[in-house]
Amino acid sequence: MEGKEEDVKLGANKFSERQPIGTSAQTDKDYKEPPAAPFFEPGELKSWSFYRAGIAEFVATFLFLYITVLTVMGVSQSKTKCATVGIQGIAWAFGGMIFALVYCTAGISGGHINPAVTFGLFLARKLSLTRALFYMIMQCLGAxxxxxxxKGFxxxxxxxxxxxxxxxxxxxYTKGDGLGAEIIGTFVLVYTVFSATDAKRNARDSHVPILxxxxxxxxxxxxxxxxxxxTGTGINPARSLGAAIxxxxxxxxDDHWVFWGWTLHWTCTCCSLPPDNP
Incomplete structure (x- = not known):
């Protein structure tokens, strides 16, 4: 009994100070920021994983366009919107496909499925120029x-x-309205991607698992x-380019440049993200 009582006392006092949820919890984590990706990495061109990742981006963007464009056209062809899934259904098709495809390809290519995401991660030095260009090309081809x-169907x-x-x-709406909507919408998406995939945050808040x-x-x-x-919502230049072609x-x-206007925005805002320090 004495031994058990001692174990209880040790167990009760083992963590005398509880770490609060949030930023204070990071003091108890052993975390080191991974090094920045090289600007140009020719060695990737000899790796099968590099091409496998590009194929994953192609297939994911292909499936994304197939499902979402069919959904958009299904709503457009109905005379009464009550007989279709409507705007809410279109939004669910886009969001649901991104959820499914990112889940499927995250372990292969990172699950970008969007040149805006790839470009943002490149500016943040999360991947090399070699990989970024390859991803963008495969995404556009897939779209x-x-x-x-x-169209064949x-x-x-x-x-x-x-x-x-x-x-x-x-x-x-003016083209300025469209450009502003696309810039803000793309920022919301890429900001969410950065937050959801931040390794430092995952290490700090490991008690709050995030899918x-x-x-x-x-x-x-x-x-x-x-x-x-x-604008019908672009926020994915590959999606807009594939349908336009x-x-x-x-x-x-006429308005297609609007859906690539996020490049003007990212050159000014992406680098305003707080620096990653070890």
Whole structure:
């Protein structure tokens, strides 16, 4: 009995000071920031994992465009919105697919599925220029193929009549409105990606497990709810480019620069993120 009582006392006093939830908890974590990725890493070109990651980005973006563009066109072809999933359903399709695809590809390529995410991570020195360019190319090719398959299913006449799922600035909004909506929406997405995948945060708050694809998918869902009436919501240049190339009409190209305007924003804001210190 004396031994047991001593064990109880030791157990009760083993952690005399509880670490609070939040930033104070990091003092008890042994964490070292990983080194920045090299700007150019030619050795990657000889690695199978490099090409496997690119293939994963291609397949994920292909599936993303296939499901989401079909959903958009399904809503567009109905005379009454009550008979379709509506804007909420479109937003769920985009957010849900991002959740599923990031979950599937995170361990292979990081689950970017978006040139804006890849570019932001490149500026933050999370991946090399070699890998960033390869990812962006594969994402755009996957988007083009995904939109092409949709056109094959719908047929030329129906596909063109329904707008091909292409992003355009809607009537009543200026191009400045569209650009602003895209910049803010893209920032919300990439900011969520940085927060959900921050290794330092995971080490500090390990008692609060986070499934990274979940907040990322919700961010996509919420941004679509807000900006579908303005631009149809791009926040993913590969998605906008793939649909525009397959649809290939003048009004789809007139406003297309809006969906790549985030590059102007990122050069000023990405580096304003707090520096990672060990």
């Amino acid at each position: 083009i193929c995904g939109a092409g398959v949709v 719908q047929g030329d006449n129906r596909y063109e009549m329904l707008g091909g799922g292409a992003n355009v600035v809607n009537h009543g 990274a694809p979940l907040p990322i998918g919700f961010a996509v869902f919420l941004v679509h709810l807000a900006t579908i009436p303005i 397959i649809y290939n009409k003048d009004h789809a190209w």
